[in-house]
Amino acid sequence: xxxxxxxxxxxxxxxxxxxxxxxxxxxxxxxxxxxxxxxxxxxxxxxxxxxxxxxxxxxxxxxxxxxxxxxxxxxxxxxxxxxxxxxxxxxxxxxxxxxxxxxxxxxxxxxxxxxxxxxxxxxxxxxxxxxxxxxxxxxxxxxxxxxxxxxxxxxxxxxxxxxxxxxxxxxxxxxxxxxxxxxxxxxxxxxxxxxxxxxxxxxxxxxxxxxxxxxxxxxxxxxxxxxxxxxxxxxxxxxxxxxxxxxxxxxxxxxxxxxxxxxxxxxxxxxxxxxxxxxxxxxxxxxxxxxxxxxxxxxxxxxxxxxxxxxxxxxxxxxxxxxxxxxxxxxxxxxxxxxxxx
Numbered sequence: 262x263x264x265x266x267x268x269x270x271x272x273x274x275x276x277x278x279x280x281x282x283x284x285x286x287x288x289x290x291x292x293x294x295x296x297x298x299x300x301x302x303x304x305x306x307x308x309x310x311x312x313x314x315x316x317x318x319x320x321x322x323x324x325x326x327x328x329x330x331x332x333x334x335x336x337x338x339x340x341x342x343x344x345x346x347x348x349x350x351x352x353x354x355x356x357x358x359x360x361x362x363x364x365x366x367x368x369x370x371x372x373x374x375x376x377x378x379x380x381x382x383x384x385x386x387x388x389x390x391x392x393x394x395x396x397x398x399x400x401x402x403x404x405x406x407x408x409x410x411x412x413x414x415x416x417x418x419x420x421x422x423x424x425x426x427x428x429x430x431x432x433x434x435x436x437x438x439x440x441x442x443x444x445x446x447x448x449x450x451x452x453x454x455x456x457x458x459x460x461x462x463x464x465x466x467x468x469x470x471x472x473x474x475x476x477x478x479x480x481x482x483x484x485x486x487x488x489x490x491x492x493x494x495x496x497x498x499x500x501x502x503x504x505x506x507x508x509x510x511x512x513x514x515x516x517x518x519x520x521x522x523x524x525x526x527x528x529x530x531x532x533x534x535x536x537x538x539x540x541x542x543x544x545x546x547x548x549x550x551x552x553x554x555x556x557x558x559x560x561x562x563x564x565x566x567x568x569x570x571x572x573x574x575x576x577x578x579x580x581x582x583x584x585x586x587x588x589x590x591x592x593x594x595x596x597x598x599x600x601x602x603x
Contacts, residue, residue, distance in 0.1 A: 283356075285310035285598050286324040290334025294445070295526045296363055298425040300329050306591040307598075317347060325357035325598040330390060331364045332383055338375055339367065340382035348393050357598055360394040362387060363422075363524060365404045388412070396597045400524040402549050416597060421523035421549060423587045424533035427504030432535045432579055436571075439510040440469040441536060443503070444527045446476045448515065453483050455516035455541040459561050461490045467565040469512070474503055507534035511571060512558075516541040519557075523549040532556070532582035535575045537566075556581050 285307055287300040291314030304310035313319055315335060328348065332339035352358050366383035391397045391412035398418045399405040405419045442452050453460075464471050471492045478484050478494075487494060495506075507513065513531030515522075519540055522528045531538045538557040545559060553559035556578040558566070566574070583589065 282323075283309060283599055284324050285595075286321045286326045287312045287329060288315050288319065288321070288326060289313070289329045290331060291315050292334060294334070295422075295425075296329050296331050296334065299363075299422060299526060300327075302423070302425045302587060303327075303591050303594070306587055307595045315344070315347075317343060319347070319351075321351060322354040323356055325359075326351075326355045327359045327361055327594070327598060328390070328394075329361045329363060330387065332366070332386065333364070338379045338382075339364075340379050340386050342382075342386065345386055345389050345393075348390060352393060357600075358394055359396045359398065359594075359597055360390050361398045361400075361594075362391065362404055362408065363400060365399075365407065391415070398594065401521050402523075403520070418593060418597075420590045420594075421585045422526045422529045423585055423590050424530035424582075425526055426500045426507070426530050428533035428582070428586055429508060429535060429579070432575060433508055436511045436535075436575075437509045438467070438469050439472060439506070440464055440512045440514060440539075441472045441474060441507060441510045441531075442514050443474040443507075443530065444515065446478055448527065449473065449475055450478055450480050450483050452514055452516040452541060453478075453486060456514060456561065460514065463561050463565070472506060472510070474498060474506065503530075504534065507531065507536055510534070510536045512537050512539050514539040514541065518542040518544040519546055519548050519551060519553070519559075520544055521548075522551065529582065532578040533586070535579045537571055537574045538578060550581055 285304070287304050287310060289296050289300045289312060297312070300312045304312050332341060335341035335344045365387040366380050371377055388411040391408050394412070394415060396416040397408060397412060398420055399408055400421050402419065408417065442449050471490065473487060473492050473494045476497055478487065507530060513536040515525065515527045515538065517525050517528060517540055519542060522540060528538055539561065540557050541560060545553060547553070551557065556574065558574070
């Protein structure tokens with residue numbers, strides 16, 4: 262993975278040969294995060310591909326370009342008009358141009374929220390980027406369904422986010438009584454807050470060992486909470502070490518709405534390893550082929566599920582993931598970027 266301390270990066274996946282004739286450029290927000298990890302995994306899978314942090318003077322002449330769109334990564338208010346202008350200016354020199362819409366637009370009814378004032382601009386940018394493309398990809402059905410009204414005449418794919426910390430070819434026969442909270446520090450802080458004491462009571466009653474994986478939590482209240490409950494804090498680990506922990510864990514917890522959890526690499530990583538996801542959210546709907554009590558637990562259970570129930574949900578989450586594993590995702594996208602090579 263690239264060095265997140267480097268504010269400007271331009272790293273290349275391992276090329277299959279020296280020619281740049283069929284080179285792919287993945288353009289992403291110029292910052293570390295889930296989109297960066299996702300794009301690097303994709304570039305490595307495809308070969309002769311590079312990941313470029315966006316700049317206005319970025320040159321991609323002759324490349325097949327996949328633009329990874331997350332509006333707030335490109336603009337403070339999530340409406341990067343400059344990005345749309347860059348696409349229009351550079352598209353004639355690209356071999357192919359596609360858009361992966363990680364996020365399209367936000368909505369808020371609160372007049373005090375900046376989203377209330379800019380969501381129409383966000384939606385305009387997203388729709389125009391899709392229309393400028395030769396194909397587009399979305400990771401949730403609600404984005405996919407909306408984009409179909411804007412650019413449904415173009416080739417398009419629905420692809421929930423895959424795991425960037427490994428995936429299993431089959432489920433292990435035995436799991437340990439472990440519960441994992443994984444992700445960036447802000448996501449984990451939200452998860453610990455959403456879970457609260459109820460999460461720790463359930464873990465204690467069920468004999469679950471609790472593991473926290475990621476950059477150290479700086480919030481003093483949450484840090485004290487973890488220490489007081491004996492949480493094993495691993496800090497940042499290698500991909501191999503994270504995968505080894507997940508393949509033995511029974512549960513993985515995250516505070517995320519089922520409405521858009523398909524765009525979460527954290528959720529994807531739990532499913533890829535067969536750890537039963539526990540979603541902490543007031544939303545109880547079923548989205549993207551996921552349903553509470555089938556592929557995940559909705560909230561902290563009042564009682565520990567039976568081994569048979571755990572095995573059933575583990576299998577269902579793992580099977581759901583297979584349709585958009587890294588191979589199942591990257592191969593059809595590469596076919597769109599390199600149509601003569603696939």
